[in-house]
Every structure is written in structure tokens, then in C-alpha cells.
Amino acid sequence: MDPSTIPAPGSSERTRVRRISEKAVEDRGVVEAILDAGLVAHVGIVEESGQPYVVPVAYAREGDRLLFHGSTGSRLFRRLAEGAPTCVTVTLLDGLVLARSAFESSMNYRGVMALGTCTVLDGDERDDALRLISDHLLPGRWGDIRPPSRKEIAATLVLALPLDEVSAKVSDKMPEDDPQDVDRPVWGGVVPLRESFGEPVADERGSAYPVPAYLGSWTR
């Protein structure tokens, strides 16, 4: 029951895993694979008062930075644009670990936490970022849809967070019950959690067109 222990990881003192070091992963490839597999990130934003907010966003990874966007009308996103420190966390839940003791019961997960300060993208960089965020959610879609107009782009705040101070934690294990608990007469093991696309539901406005091939049968 300890996804509560995802905190931390490590490329800097303040992100170093302090408690359950066996779960920390410093491999850059693992960090990138987790970011590339997620659909939503949770962004931490602190108001002047010290009150934090945690906001879900669509995002994409472009090399060594994370891209996401919000409305120019959002006071929270304006805080980020002004250089407020942030934390962006991506969590993939992979399964329930059903141990024979409450204490060892937990979840398998992969998580990335990135700390830093965002920069506001403009011009071609901004336009590219919008395409990359679309490509991240559904590769192939961008070529089919009307790109954003100047007016639409002007209403969109596009931010980039450098992946300098970043780390991952991965828990992929069977229950770690103490020997005296293992013989308890109850099933122990892991129940995987799966995410997948359901049956597409067509918009009745407009003419009927076939479901695009790039929808495929995504599953994780």
C-alpha cells in the first residue's frame, strides 16, 4: 500500500530517494519510457500564498524536456510562465500487489518526478510543441485535423520543463511477505491493471467516415 513512497528519485540532492532505495531508477531510458507511456501528468503549482495546486495536463516528451499547455487565461499557468518552481509527476499504475499482510500489500507502478522551472515557448517551437502533444496522445491524428489558427494559438500557453532534475521509481514485484505470513491460507500474488481503448463512438454531426487506422487497439 505504498505508492505513497514514490516521492523522490534521483539526479539531485532534493530528488534523491531517501527511503526505499531499491525502487529508485536512475536509468535515463527508464525515465523516458515512463514519460512516453503516460497519458496525463500532474503539475504542482504554488500560489504566492504558499497554497499548492495539483493540475492534470496532457503532455509530450521532446528529447530532454517535457511539453504541456494550458490557457493563457489560467492564473495557475501564468504562475508557471512567470518562473514559479514546479514539479511534474507521471504515474502509471501497473497492478495490485496482494500480500498476506496489510503492511506488505501495495501497488506495482512506474513513476517519474521532474523538478524545475518552465520556459514559455513561442513561434515555431510553440507550434511544434502543440503537434508533439497531439502526437503523444494519438500518433497520426495531427495529419487529419485542422491545425490551430493564429487566434487559437494566441489563447494557448505552451510550456517546456527541462528534464534536468528528474528521477523514476519502479515497483514491479511479487508480495514481499515475511516467511511467517507466507503460509497464511489465502491467495497471494499480483493483479495487473490494464488500460485500453473501448469501442469508438462516432460523432453524429458531419458525415460518416471510417474509424482511422491509427486508432489501432491501444492497450497498456
Add this chain to the structure above:
Amino acid sequence: MDPSTIPAPGSSERTRVRRISEKAVEDRGVVEAILDAGLVAHVGIVEESGQPYVVPVAYAREGDRLLFHGSTGSRLFRRLAEGAPTCVTVTLLDGLVLARSAFESSMNYRGVMALGTCTVLDGDERDDALRLISDHLLPGRWGDIRPPSRKEIAATLVLALPLDEVSAKVSDKMPEDDPQDVDRPVWGGVVPLRESFGEPVADERGSAYPVPAYLGSWTR
């Protein structure tokens, strides 16, 4: 593409939705249903320096408060125990909204954001909270497993966040393309996202017992 607009909601000035009011839901039943359906919450914690952290946790709702736990060894959870303001966000992704324009492309989701200050639970309240968090993840499991020992409980920090300042946003819609975009020759609609249990994998330690009935075939 605007789960970035989940911010806010509400029962107080600082959580009131400022931008896309049609998505705000003030119905207490909706707030509770979202919290009861989620498996993970993201908790915002701010260090003395002003640096935010966003940490995934298992949780449960008990009436008008949210329960979650961490390790007593975690400096971030100790911040919460000391009364640092927090934000707990639960996000359920329900589908991709495939519009014919980039700007109207988005996600269907349900989200809750709760602001406040945690209290540390102790004694029977703490013991009950641990059971409720287990029950939230998998009802029925608690009766089968060894309850936590005094020593295990002593290593666990159990926190309760009152659901006073809380709000929900729900987006459950077809693409809202402008009329001139609807006739673009491409499929438009919604692709639902589903979460479900995969095939349970038994721990090879210990004897073989049947998969418990309460595992059922959870799906969302």
C-alpha cells in the same frame, strides 16, 4: 486537449472555476463518486523553500474526509503532518475526444481537487483508516490478511484531509467543432479509455489457494 483546464472548482473563492464554467460540478454526490472510483491521488506538498512536490498515494474517502498514508520517515509527509497546506487531486481519464480541429481535440475526464490542511490520525481512527484504504482498493481483502502489527503501524503516518474546500470538473462530451470544421473528411468522435484487471499472477511462494471471489472482474 484541455485536461489542463481541470484546475479549480468550487466551494470557495480560491477553488472556483474561472474559465470553463460549464465543466464545473458542485454536486457533492459527483465529488464523492469520483473519489470513490479512483485508485490513486496526487498530493501536492510544498517545501520550506517553496519547491512543490507531487506525490502519488493510495487513499480512501470516509464521509467528509480523504484518508491516505505515508511513511513516518518521509520528510514530505512530515511536512503535511506539521500542517503545511496541501492539494489532493484525483483524475479519471475517460476518453479521447477526437475533434476535426486541433483546438477542440481534448480528453473526457472526471477530476476532483481538494484543498486544505491534514490532521494526523492516531489510535482507533488510524487503525480504521488503514482498513478503509485497503477496502477502497479491494473490498474484501482486509478480512483475509494479517492486520498491521504495532510496529508496522508505528512506521506509518496516516493523514486525513477534510473535504471542505473541494470541487469537481467533469468533461463528458462529443467534439465541439465549429460548423465549418465538421465537414472535414475525417472520423470524429470519442474513444473511451477503459481500466480493468488483467489475469492474476500467483506468488509461487506459499501454497496454492484459489483466486478470491472479491477480485471479481473489476473494470472502469
